Amino acid sequence: MKHVRIERDGRIATVTLDRGNAANALSLSAMRELTEAARRFENDHETSAVILAGGANFSMGFDLRDAESGEVRALGLAERRQRLAAGPRMCQAWQDIEPLTIAAIEGWCIGGGVALAVACDFRVVGRSATLYTPEIERGMSMSWGSVPRTVALIGPARAKRLLILAERLDADRALDWGLADEKAEDGEALAAARRIAERAAELPPAQVRMIKELIDANAHALGRATAAIDRDQFILSQSSGDFEEGVRSFLEKRPAKFTGE
Numbered sequence: 708m709k710h711v712r713i714e715r716d717g718r719i720a721t722v723t724l725d726r727g728n729a730a731n732a733l734s735l736s737a738m739r740e741l742t743e744a745a746r747r748f749e750n751d752h753e754t755s756a757v758i759l760a761g762g763a764n765f766s767m768g769f770d771l772r773d774a775e776s777g778e779v780r781a782l783g784l785a786e787r788r789q790r791l792a793a794g795p796r797m798c799q800a801w802q803d804i805e806p807l808t809i810a811a812i813e814g815w816c817i818g819g820g821v822a823l824a825v826a827c828d829f830r831v832v833g834r835s836a837t838l839y840t841p842e843i844e845r846g847m848s849m850s851w852g853s854v855p856r857t858v859a860l861i862g863p864a865r866a867k868r869l870l871i872l873a874e875r876l877d878a879d880r881a882l883d884w885g886l887a888d889e890k891a892e893d894g895e896a897l898a899a900a901r902r903i904a905e906r907a908a909e910l911p912p913a914q915v916r917m918i919k920e921l922i923d924a925n926a927h928a929l930g931r932a933t934a935a936i937d938r939d940q941f942i943l944s945q946s947s948g949d950f951e952e953g954v955r956s957f958l959e960k961r962p963a964k965f966t967g968e
Contacts, residue, residue: 711740713747718755718908719901720748720806724766731761732770733819735790738797741823745800755912756904757804759827760811760897761820765836768818769794771845771954787942794819794851795938798826802856802923805916807907811900812836813893822853825860825886828919829903832887833896838876840869844963846953850941855930861885 714721722744724731733741748754782790801808801823808827816824816838824830824838832838842849849857849870858866861884868874869886881887891899907915944950948968956963 708740708743710734710737711744713744715754718753718912719758719904720754720756721758721760721897723760723762725762729762729764730767730770731764731820732767733794733823734770735793737770738793742793742797742800745797745804748804748806751806752912754806755910755915756807756809756907758809758811758897758900758904759801759823760900761813761816764814765810765812765816766820766823767815768820768841771957784942788938791938791942794822795934798822798851798853798856799934801826802852802927805919806912807904807915807919809900809903811896812838812887813896815839818842818849819851821857822849822851825853825856829888829900830881830886831889831891831896831900831903832878832881833891833893834878835893836878836881836887836896838869838881838886839873841873843871844873844953845957846947846949846951846963846965847944848937848940850937852930852934852937854937855927855933857886859926859930 710724710726712723712725724737724741726732726737748757809829809831810824810827811831812824813833813836816836818840821838821840840849854870857869865884876884876886878887878890882890889899949965952965953963
C-alpha cells in the first residue's frame with residue numbers, strides 16, 4: 708500500500724496513514740487503502756487491539772484537491788452514489804473491526820479525519836490536538852456515517868455545535884464532551900493509545916470481542932438503519948450553488964457568501 712502501513716507487535720497492530728505531507732488528507736486512494744487495512748483484521752484471532760495513527764496531523768480531512776474526487780462530481784447520479792460510498796465504507800470497515808480500536812490523534816483532526824476517528828472505539832488526543840468539522844462552511848453536510856456515531860458519543864446538542872456550528876474542540880473540550888477518552892502530552896498520543904492496547908491484550912480475546920459486539924449493536928442500531936441518508940444528503944448538497952461557493956471560497960482562501968441556492 709502506498710499511503711498506509713501496518714505494523715504488528717504481538718497482539719497489537721498499528722495502522723498509520725502517511726500521505727507524505729503535513730495535511731495527511733484523505734484522497735480516494737488513501738481511503739481505499741484504509742478500508743483494505745481494516746479488512747485485513749477480519750477472521751484475525753491473533754490481534755487484540757488495533758491503533759490508528761496519523762503523523763504530526765492525524766488528518767486534515769477529505770482532499771478537495773484530489774483529481775479523482777473532482778472526476779466524481781462529473782459522473783451521473785447512480786455512478787456518483789457508488790463512488791461516494793468509499794468514505795462510508797472506510798468508516799464502517801473500521802467500526803466493524805472485531806479487536807478494540809484506538810485512534811491516536813495529534814495536531815489537526817478535521818472533517819473526514821473526525822469521521823474516521825469516531826468510527827474507532829477510543830480516541831486519545833495530544834494536548835495540542837484540535838477536532839473540527841468545517842463541512843457546513845464548505846456548503847456540504849457531514850457524511851460517512853459520522854452523524855449518528857457522533858450523537859452516540861456526545862449527544863444531540865453537542866453534536867449540533869460540532870457539526871452545524873462547526874465549533875473547534877481543543878483537547879480539553881473534546882475530553883470534557885466525551886469525544887476524546889484520554890489526553891496525552893504532545894507527541895505521546897500513540898504511546899498512550901499503546902497502553903490501552905496493552906491492557907486489551909491482557910484480557911481474554913473472545914470475551915472482549917463479544918462484549919464489544921453487544922455494546923456496538925446497542926449504540927449503533929439507529930445509525931445502521933439510516934446509513935444511506937447522509938450519503939444522499941451529501942450528493943444533494945453537491946448540486947447546490949452554496950456547495951460550489953463553499954469549495955471555491957476555501958480554495959481561494961476567502962470568506963464564503965452563501966445564498967441558499
